[in-house]
Amino acid sequence: MEIVLTKNQKKVLVNHAQSNFPNESCALLFGIGDSKTCTVKDIFLAENMEKSPINFTISNEELLKGYKEAEQKKLDVIGIFHSHPHSEAVPSLTDKEFMVGNPVVWMIFSNKRDEFKAYILESSLVQVSIKII
Numbered sequence: 001m002e003i004v005l006t007k008n009q010k011k012v013l014v015n016h017a018q019s020n021f022p023n024e025s026c027a028l029l030f031g032i033g034d035s036k037t038c039t040v041k042d043i044f045l046a047e048n049m050e051k052s053p054i055n056f057t058i059s060n061e062e063l064l065k066g067y068k069e070a071e072q073k074k075l076d077v078i079g080i081f082h083s084h085p086h087s088e089a090v091p092s093l094t095d096k097e098f099m100v101g102n103p104v105v106w107m108i109f110s111n112k113r114d115e116f117k118a119y120i121l122e123s124s125l126v127q128v129s130i131k132i133i
């Protein structure tokens with residue numbers, strides 16, 4: 001499986017992660033996709049309610065707003081982005097628990113390594129390749 005995003009979208013996510021440092025940042029990724037390829041069309045920057053360096057939570061109000069906005073734009077929420085300011089771009093145990101309830105692509109940016117990785121939870125954790133166009 002592959003997720004496709006533009007250089008500019010990548011820049012928006014990196015900027016979001018850097019401006020929230022030392023805390024985690026989060027966003028919803030809107031786009032279109034099937035079981036093979038997801039293409040990011042728009043990014044909904046969200047606030048990390050927890051203001052924590054090791055966790056993130058998007059408020060229900062903001063999630064509702066995000067899903068509504070995606071619907072208006074005739075897009076799906078194809079992914080959830082968050083950053084790991086101080087660790088690798090690998091899902092934490094908490095992330096994995098939330099991935100069960102949110103079976104979309106999870107994209108993680110590591111400020112520490114300056115790298116993106118993406119995953120989806122199927123029967124096990126599967127890495128999703130990232131294509132920058």
Ligand SMILES: [Zn+2]
Pocket residue numbers: 082083084090091092095108
């Ligand atoms: Zn995480």
